[in-house]
Amino acid sequence: MKVLLIGEYSRLHNSLKKGLEVLGHEVTLVGTGDMFKKFPVDESIRAEWLSDKTFPLLFRKIWLRLFKKDPAQWEIGYRFKKLLPKLKDYDVVQLINSHSIGTYPESEIKLLKTLFSQNGKVFLMGCGDDYPVIKSYLEGSMRYHMLTPYLEPNSKMKADFALKYLTEPYKELFHFVYKNAKAVIPSDMDYVIPWRGWDKVAALIPNPIIISEEYTPIKIENRKIRILFGINTMNYEKKGYRFFDEALDIIEEKYPNLVDIKRTKNLPFSQYVKELEQCDILMDNVYAYDQGYNALEAMSRGKVVFGGAEKEFMEHFNLKERVAINALPDAKKIAEELEYLVLNPDKIESIGNNAREFIIKEHDYVEVAEKYLMKWN
Known part of the structure; x- marks a missing residue:
């Protein structure tokens, strides 16, 4: 074709x-x-x-x-x-x-x-x-x-x-x-x-994701938890970034010895991916029910994403365990979720593994391409 x-x-x-x-x-x-x-x-x-x-x-x-x-x-x-x-x-x-x-x-x-x-x-x-x-x-x-x-x-x-x-x-x-x-x-x-x-x-x-076979599960031992907040300044309001900024300020002040927070702005995708590889947690989107492309790229690498994971998403894919953190438009609630992960780093590891398994099951780019071919035909 x-x-x-x-x-x-x-x-x-x-x-x-x-x-x-x-x-x-x-x-x-x-x-x-x-x-x-x-x-x-x-x-x-x-x-x-x-x-x-x-x-x-x-x-x-x-x-x-x-x-x-x-x-x-x-x-x-x-x-x-x-x-x-x-x-x-x-x-x-x-x-x-x-x-x-x-x-x-x-x-x-x-x-x-x-x-x-x-x-x-x-x-x-x-x-x-x-x-x-x-x-x-x-x-x-x-x-x-x-x-x-x-x-x-x-x-x-x-x-x-x-x-x-x-x-x-x-x-x-x-x-x-x-x-x-x-x-x-x-x-x-x-x-x-x-x-x-x-x-x-x-x-x-579902969005097609090219899943790298090179995968190292997150292991947090004797080091800070790395949090990435990749900002697209054109989308600052519509993605609810202010809630992430406020929540990260709370966590940074409360746990300066446990977290390493990196904020980036308007990176080309190729450079953004390099930053993504280095983080444990990604702050992606507040006003979403499901994950967009940056979130899915992070999940395919076993990262914990704060983004869309509403009940409609969980029900559609029949999920029983969390594959992402549902970020609500409430800085305190986001900070509470972050605090829980910072104090329980084993949860970061398990949710990250769940995320990658979910992407492999639902978003593999070849299997998704086959679904498009069926629809087009």
């Missing part, structure tokens, strides 16, 4: 590509690399001219400030249009979300019309922001979510990144993609819930 994957924000499509290639399929991944994360792609549509060169970048900033439009999106559209003649005769086209190219909606619809006309089946991922997801958040279908801090009284959080999907141009783009898609495939419980009620939504297919 010949497969075209459009867009990459988390490493989902990269891992799926590798799984499909192991199974003997031909895969092309098109994307921008997602800013500082620098995810690898086969065909780049990154706005290089308006991102790397001094005077064009200055022009971009001035234009953005004056007209509230980013010229880099035009460059992305231009690069995709030039690429279109090569993107033909694929059996399957899968979009990471309805705005997977990243240009302006009216231009994106035109580009997608051409793309769809010269290829086979179209599928849409349910793994991030999109019209049904943002609409569901604002209608209160979940106890908490990434827009919870935006909805708090006196909030200063900017939510343009999400609310744009409710504007008419993005709604039109979404409905165009949804009409042409054979199915929507959710990647975790944070998207299963808001996509409920849409008739093209398929069963959840």
